[in-house]
Amino acid sequence: MSGSTFGSLFRVTTWGESHGISLGAVVDGCPAGLEINEEYIQRDMDRRRPGGNKFGTARNEGDKIKILSGVFEGKTTGTPIALAVFNENQKSKDYSSIMNVYRPGHADMGFTEKYGIRDYRGGGRSSGRETLARVAAGAVARKFLEEIGIKIYAYTLSVGNVEISEKNISTRFDNQFFMPDNEAAKKAEELLGKIRKEGNSVGGVVECVIEGMPSGIGSPVFDKLDANIAKAVLSIGATKAIEFGAGFQAAYLTGKENNDEFYMSDGRVHKYTNNSGGVLGGFSDGDNIIFRTAFKPTPSISLKQKTVDKFGNDTEIEITGRHDPVIVPRAVVVVEAMAAITVADLLLERMTSTLDGVLRYYKGE
């Protein structure tokens, strides 16, 4: 309820503010015996950094993840895995322009209304830096899923009004936008140059695929696989929408068009199409999970905006300082992380679903 914990069996609790001492996550319930180390996690951390798609040549050495507990001799022990990033050079910047003013598009007002107090430095708890903890925890989930043969990858479908026109997944690391279309990436780069100059910003759409899912993951009522992924993904700052498979378009198809017919092949059930996006009735259906999520444009822009202050006065604001004119590329790995955490959680839950499974586990029957 208290809002910083996600999941039940594979449970993630995060802490930290943008300009505080540390941000981090506790991963509790990760099965014991999983090989994991800081290098593995750091790879995902680096993808979240500005310019994190530059072939491993991250320009500076920040955001280093530390494993504080839960790993012994290179393996998880079943105890909570604490993961932390310690903030460096927290220079005291001048926040007087925003400490009492609500930035449009930001959580400033809601935070103040609810808590009466707000760490305004860099957005505090509502900063994009909060996702550092998600990515660290997500890397542990990803490693766990890899062992079972599940792979999660996301990529950018659009940046502003630049959309991809081909989906060449393997090329997504070739450009700074994680777009599976290098031509589109070039156009996006041009757009960004223009947008940055204007002091404006853009959003974009990210698509995520989960490959190798066993079927029957999820529950028939409230803990549907897609419902849980939706919560996970819409809890990422700046997301405004999510759709699975045919998504909103499914509302315009007929049942005959939209239903994915089944057939057998290689001893398992397949579908001729994947309008379901891999989820039927809340359970994985054995096909790839596919979903898309929309990120709004970065709310921090340097153009002048009308706003109010916390004393109830109308005022104006121009947000200074460097701000990403688009957060989509950095969010790609965050989407993957949240998907991985959700799947890990429900995957563990399924293990307890039948008496046969219980007897096999406890009595070797």
Next chain:
Amino acid sequence: MSGSTFGSLFRVTTWGESHGISLGAVVDGCPAGLEINEEYIQRDMDRRRPGGNKFGTARNEGDKIKILSGVFEGKTTGTPIALAVFNENQKSKDYSSIMNVYRPGHADMGFTEKYGIRDYRGGGRSSGRETLARVAAGAVARKFLEEIGIKIYAYTLSVGNVEISEKNISTRFDNQFFMPDNEAAKKAEELLGKIRKEGNSVGGVVECVIEGMPSGIGSPVFDKLDANIAKAVLSIGATKAIEFGAGFQAAYLTGKENNDEFYMSDGRVHKYTNNSGGVLGGFSDGDNIIFRTAFKPTPSISLKQKTVDKFGNDTEIEITGRHDPVIVPRAVVVVEAMAAITVADLLLERMTSTLDGVLRYYKGE
């Protein structure tokens, strides 16, 4: 984790299968002293029934809600409110055609894979009848929210490819589709006649509005208001997508266009626009919450479909019997119910957010 409980402080647990003895819900944590009775709840139950929008002249008397506990002398007592519908005339129909066959678009396969056993009568736990329990619990939440001044209403934006062209909310009860556009409703009726004759089905889009929300409801990280609503709504069977405010379109706007600027009026903060859909950074922003969700076409169609059986054979299926060629109109009240439950839960949580509030409560300070 076990999948039939939703919420923390205002917590709903449901039970029941389509053709079992009873379906119901336990609402635990509803504040004491709320006036509620079966008539109030029945009104929402009736809206969920086929033809439930026919000016109170529901054609038969089924789906009667009973309050089994938690209400004394017309008021809630703070103890769990059990609500049940008892199924009538559970005649033994012949299910041999579907008991071993996976209906395309349904949960049959996932259910069997996870649990090894399935109550195939009428879809069992994965039937649309499961939403009876949501609506009953949602009516309690709705009554609670009304006391605070919060109103929730949903309506149909499209049925198949028939979309509304005006949004005249007050007319939504005038037609069987809960469309705020009687002209569109007529076209939808024609479409449905045709679709039904073909043995096919269509989906649609529902929009939901929450009026009178205080600001600051929700949490900054995982329990964001929109994230929790997304889970609630995507846990309804047949939903495939959700978006808030500008939604997917936000990804194509610039920050300048998408940011809702603030101004003061009547002593409180307002926004010039509502691209946020009433949620900023996971908190309600004081404006109306607005979201849309897509329902896929009813998967039960009588047209012949390819499928497989649970023994691993390819086969075909023609689903006989009466099936709604569209579930959207009946789902409108279910969307409202899930939204109401989610908001009630987070509304209670907010009360514990500041020391000042605690001192006021315990010390009258």
Next chain:
Amino acid sequence: MSGSTFGSLFRVTTWGESHGISLGAVVDGCPAGLEINEEYIQRDMDRRRPGGNKFGTARNEGDKIKILSGVFEGKTTGTPIALAVFNENQKSKDYSSIMNVYRPGHADMGFTEKYGIRDYRGGGRSSGRETLARVAAGAVARKFLEEIGIKIYAYTLSVGNVEISEKNISTRFDNQFFMPDNEAAKKAEELLGKIRKEGNSVGGVVECVIEGMPSGIGSPVFDKLDANIAKAVLSIGATKAIEFGAGFQAAYLTGKENNDEFYMSDGRVHKYTNNSGGVLGGFSDGDNIIFRTAFKPTPSISLKQKTVDKFGNDTEIEITGRHDPVIVPRAVVVVEAMAAITVADLLLERMTSTLDGVLRYYKGE
């Protein structure tokens, strides 16, 4: 949080007041494929009834359990199992003497202070009848545990100051007190006659044994097996204490005396003694779990007592009507039920604890 749900994976939610329409429980997360029926559950229900130890000749036919959902063709389906008792002949008794008065030793005051309203008929939610729902849910847990080879049984160690002097477990069903010592039971019967005549009451101590526990059940920190059992058992009305193994006496032993030394036999670890009560460091240690719990004397006595009313006046009360002068015998099966629910929950959790177990489940490795 809302207080009527217990457990995570094997999760029980209860509802109902003493004189309401129905009391019941929803068991969510019970593995699918477990054979269960009303007769099995009824046996435990009957043991909870007054005179419930009379060789199956329960004097009347009340408290009949109904399975409302979750069981199909005699087996659990993995969906919530709703269990209900419907109250019969709810005659309108005269409650004017207690509706505004706080009975000493009862929850009346706390209930009123917290909720402002109270269903005073027969104690409402705080009645001993509330345990009906626990026993029903506990019977499902017991059936599940039996399949794994785990047996739970409790018996009475003392009634008032009558203590057993031998522990002949198999005789516990021979007397109405569930005492494993028929001589002691006779003395208890005499005591009860005297106490009843005085309008007074007595308490007693119950001991519970869990046989056949696998080792390694429980968690090292907050969800220790004994911590969870303690919560489960102290949530039963009228319990005031619990101890495991040597219990309070352990505080007076030396480490050398108290430590249970290990040895191998039959290929598994054994202990020479069982001061631990079967729990070490929060995990089951493979030995029998043994704990004792103390029940206070029934607070409802007909002797005159000083008290206050809810308007803040001093007054006196004599509680009329039939009341059990001891609740211990009827509580024996409730203790078993809560222990069974707790163990079932942690038993499921253990299945997710190692990567090896996960790979065996998902990849057959």
Next chain:
Amino acid sequence: MSGSTFGSLFRVTTWGESHGISLGAVVDGCPAGLEINEEYIQRDMDRRRPGGNKFGTARNEGDKIKILSGVFEGKTTGTPIALAVFNENQKSKDYSSIMNVYRPGHADMGFTEKYGIRDYRGGGRSSGRETLARVAAGAVARKFLEEIGIKIYAYTLSVGNVEISEKNISTRFDNQFFMPDNEAAKKAEELLGKIRKEGNSVGGVVECVIEGMPSGIGSPVFDKLDANIAKAVLSIGATKAIEFGAGFQAAYLTGKENNDEFYMSDGRVHKYTNNSGGVLGGFSDGDNIIFRTAFKPTPSISLKQKTVDKFGNDTEIEITGRHDPVIVPRAVVVVEAMAAITVADLLLERMTSTLDGVLRYYKGE
């Protein structure tokens, strides 16, 4: 479920092993606006240290708490408060004698059975050092409770067979055992000298008092105040029993003797006696909460013991190194911490219990 989280609204998640990099806690849900700093928390941390009752002259400077997040300008912000201790000089000791051997009275076997892997250095996650995190989180809860006027203090009733003969609470800080009887403390010191020389150990009993409790805290069924405290306290390593008020003795009293009669004074309800220990029917009754818990003797003793190794061989062990021959004095503050966390959680929950309270909060009615 994953075992390292306690509480719902005031929620504590801990991490860390004895000889790992760091131990710590995340406190999520603490109301915003609470003044807290490291010095305040450190006071409790110091009381947990060996010799922690020596008038503030802790012999070394270890176990320094750091606040990593959640506090801004000296006040909590409503976001998670991360608290950490970083282990110093983790010298590589020789653990070959215990890495494969199960120490009697320890969690070694259960840990290995459940997780297959164990951080054997200093007991790993099952070390007494784990309580560092509890004490840190408990200090935040204590500070919060102080604001409301609730005070929690515990003291030692017995060390081995040395029991106090007077209860002079204010003197409890005068001796190293936190005993409210300096004479008894002297005898305990003598006993300890002898026990240490023998290579043996002793246990003891701790009593805890919660003063200033409002009535009506707790819930009528599973989340009873005493049930939740019992779980909290029995989750502390080495505890074997807990009792409230008259406790086990209540089982030997009559109803007339045990019932606490009520009377009015100073405008509120009082009781003539406190056999209830301040809890009636799961709610606080306005009186002091009083409970006692038993700690077994330290299982680490240097006397030779029979045991087995993880390969299934019988063997013997003599545990070398310095070990506390009694842990009770250091556990006193841990008991307080767990009680404080539990009370804070239920205190917040109560705020949401009535519609009147909700309307007052949201509408100022």
